[in-house]
Amino acid sequence: MSQYFATVARGLESLAAQELEQLGARSVEPGFCGAAFEGDRTLLYRVNLWARLPFRILMKLHQFPCHDANDLYSGIQTLDWSNYVTPDLTLAVNATGKNEHLNHTHFTALQVKKAIVDQQQDRLGDRSNVELQDPDVRITVHIDRDLCTVSLDSSGNSLHRRGYRPAVGSAPLKESLAAALIQLAGWQPEQMFYDPLCGSGTLPLEASLKALNIAPGLFRERFGFETWLDFDLDLLEHLIREAEDSQRETLPAPIWGSDRDEGVIEQAIANATSCGVLDHVWFSQIDLNDVVAPTDSGVLFCNPPYGERLGRDSDLGAFYKQLGDVLKQRFKGWTAFVLSGNKELSQFIGLKSSQRIAVYNGSLPCQLMKYELY
Template sequence: MTEKKHILRRAPRPEPKPDREMECFAAVPRGSEDVTAAELRLLGIEGAQAGRGGVSFRTNRAGLYRANLWLRSASRVLVRLAGFPCSSPAELYDGVHAIPWQEMITPAMTLAVDCSLRDSALTHSGFVALKTKDAIVDRIREACGSRPNVDTASPDVRVNIHLVKNVCTVSLDSSGDALDRRGYRLERNEAPLRETLAAAIIALTGWDGNVALADPMCGSGTIPIEAALMAARVPPGRNRSFGFQRWQDFDPRLWKGIQAEAESGIRQLPVGLVSGYDSDSRALSIARRNAAAAGFEGQVHFFHSSLEQFRPEGEGGVVIINPPYGKRMGEEDELKELYCQIGDILKQRCQGWTGYVLTGNLELAKYIGLKASRRFVLYNGPIECRLLKYELY
């Protein structure tokens, strides 16, 4: 007798509910909060409030879709569902269980729970995630008769728990994969810069695509490629999908319209506008493949050049350098000469340009031998860094 296979089919997606304003939070690398707030204002989202580690804002469904598609410096966009005091497992369970999860998650869908905890009675993130999951699936089972499964790798719905000083905030993660996953970085060089941090650095320089931009230590090309995306007006989320596309209230017609609107604004990158240089042939090969994957084959130019040979083309523009800090790739004593060299190159070869150096080692920065006209505090992962600006008259 032939065995019958029972296939769990997802129910047809219901018509989107009437639009409503949502309370959102864009999580960002520390130091980039003002950059992200400015990006939201450019998207027409007013009232964005920058705080530590993120930006709070209110928007409708279209604004949420645009934020995910266009934000360059944010890590993810969360939609707040509830907040409540939480100093015990019972309070956590009851607070999460009170949310009408059956309106957002069906038994045929999958879910995952992410947690961040600080200064609270509950200190084990694994336990908090498990207790949250129990409360969610219990509520759905009570309403629907069956429960969804957990899929930590690629869930339909990702729930975020933020527990700080015994106050729990429950949110839906509308981004899915982190927003730095643009889809173009096919390969990574050693100690790569995150795309979101590269975008924040470029924004802090004030570069607007009207003058040249050069990176003399470009590695796998993240800074030049992010600059190219900005100058060509390409949304950073163009070649990826988002968590909200799996939600029950996803509006595909609205999303297609927003994508079409974005596509209509893309322009060709001017020749010679963005360039990268590196002495590592393998890194340059990766950079070229990444640039091609981002749609800039032949438009972003990469040159095999040591730092000693670097000379930017053109009469002025912006030079951005991200040298090693002595914490990941090389020891501090070995890097003193490199930082001296950076100072010499900026002074002797980049007159008329504006130089920026990102470093997580202020002792090494002294060897540049130039007075920074401005300093921006940024975090590269856990490393507190400075983006140093040098006016090169």
């Protein structure tokens, strides 16, 4: 049984812990910007393939007391690195956290790299090259006061980059945050889903993947663990086949997205094609002013511009008022969820929210506002 840590956006730790438990993780403990858990190699592969919320899944190798650079160097060298990286594999080190003597992450990363390649040179007469962009093995170290935790990054590129979205609008929502918002809202696939400000389609596409039970990791070129020395190709291929076999063939209820910008609707259609849901989700160019409810009930989601993302716009107040009017007048019987990073603007909606959930869009504090429309 190995120890793992899933990194997630701030504020989503408990939600990520629930997802990990549903995937079979044991001893799940939410922490700061992530959740620790235990499991075997099968679980590690499954979480990378299926988890919708995390950025990275780290496998813990070692933890040791670490006050300064000398402690760091000697602590790293207590590990036998030939178990994890051979000289023919490239490596990269990512450092986070700090203490009084190790307060610069770049220096910390360099010290770790030096300890690893010095050990290789001493024992094997050869060493790994550093490759920052796409290394074979990613090593992470986290300094927390006088403790250093060393892990291997099993994911490679961040898991939020699903791989289906080459086309994005000017202020894209991370796929993992879109999935989290859908989870926070409690949306069920039996309810119609509509985003009238869909941009390049991230919210409707994440809803489609959830409703069709499509594993988000299926679109990735590769995972970090595929270049590990103990990589089990048969196991990964078995889990991929299992995931493909569990997909649903039809949506229980319609999923729609619209936007006034024809260009971003073309991007949304391209992205839907990339993740194989074009036949399921419906995208159309419609100005907000012309939007009407397609059914008597459903869940409306939107992430309107809030100044921080698309530059200051003196008409944003009027736009939010228009959004509120559309919700009030045309979506009776629906539940609406609006993500906003600007409290002043959200007041222009002119509706009383029944719930406000604090979330972060990157480093920007936002609120997911729920409106019951009667």
